[in-house]
Amino acid sequence: MVKPDGVERRLAGEIIRRFETRGLRLVALKMLHPSRELAEAHYAVHRERPFYGELVDFMISGPVVAMVWEAGDAIKLCRNMIGALKPFEAVAGTIRGDFTTEIQTNLVHGSDSLETAQSEIALWFKPEELLA
Numbered sequence: 204m205v206k207p208d209g210v211e212r213r214l215a216g217e218i219i220r221r222f223e224t225r226g227l228r229l230v231a232l233k234m235l236h237p238s239r240e241l242a243e244a245h246y247a248v249h250r251e252r253p254f255y256g257e258l259v260d261f262m263i264s265g266p267v268v269a270m271v272w273e274a275g276d277a278i279k280l281c282r283n284m285i286g287a288l289k290p291f292e293a294v295a296g297t298i299r300g301d302f303t304t305e306i307q308t309n310l311v312h313g314s315d316s317l318e319t320a321q322s323e324i325a326l327w328f329k330p331e332e333l334l335a
């Protein structure tokens with residue numbers, strides 16, 4: 204997902220281009236302004252964290268681009284392309300390493316496991332919005 208800061212900074216195209224030129228298959232894509240309920244459900248796993256409220260506020264501050272990308276080992280591949288969560292660990296060549304120094308406004312969210320991907324896809328997309 205391209206987060207609100209990515210859309211605001213006109214980086215959505217650049218981010219999509221990176222996944223596309225790497226060779227992943229785009230299975231679904233939509234732009235939407237998430238509701239508070241949707242953002243809260245998306246980050247429910249972080250509910251007890253001190254940054255949760257701020258994180259949800261940030262996620263509903265503007266439109267996002269939700270996407271489903273397919274590839275072998277897609278989770279690990281995408282996470283490597285996105286870059287580390289801690290800004291000082293995100294290396295050049297990754298999306299975060301090239302475009303942000305912040306932990307919250309970090310441009311992109313990527314599912315961290317197959318199980319998370321399945322539940323996040325179900326949260327953001329209707330089955331008929333996914334290409335076969």
Ligand code: CMP
Pocket residue numbers: 249254258288306307308309311312313
């Ligand atoms: P994401 O990969 O979407 O997963 C959870 C998000 O919480 C993370 O990216 C960051 O945007 C945010 N996050 C994680 N740790 C912190 C933190 N210490 N302070 C603020 N935001 C954080």
